[in-house]
Amino acid sequence: MFLNQMLSKNHIQVNVEAKDWENAIDLGGEILLNEKLIELTYIEAVKKMKKENGPYIVIAPGIALSHARPENGVNKTSMSLIQLKNPVEFGHEENDPVKLVFTLATTDNKSHLDSLRQLMGVMTESSDMDILFTTKDVDKIVEVINKHS
Helix, strand or coil, X not given: CCHHHHCCXXXXXXXXXXXXXXXXXXXXXXXXXXXXXXXXXHHHHHHHHHHHHCCXXXXXXXXXXXXXXXXXXECCCEEEEEEEEEEECCCCCCCCCEEEEXXXXXXXXXXXXXXXXXXXXXXXXXXXXXXXXXXXXHHHHHHHHHHCC
């Protein structure tokens, strides 16, 4: 599955206000929950795993990839992205504070791998990352996603 199939325009929000990491995870998950792509149990599982395993979901400076297991309540493989108005601390020594929160939900262990590779492609291009971190125009983010899909 391509990145632009998982992360559609209506799954992207910019300038989102979150008071802390838990709120950021809730807000990213709600985008998928509102379309019934995941269940509330999935969001709770993400927060539980972060509490138990630490800030492993902070994968790069300023970027979190929140996720849990498929059996935790995924109805359809999907992804959301929220760009936070003010970065929040997730407790990661090197990569805090977080400004971009991707929420990944997959029904299995394989269907999302192409999308993750494409997301890594986005992350290696600093000009594209500058857009993701700073733009207030969702269409510009969609252009970046499409370029790598």
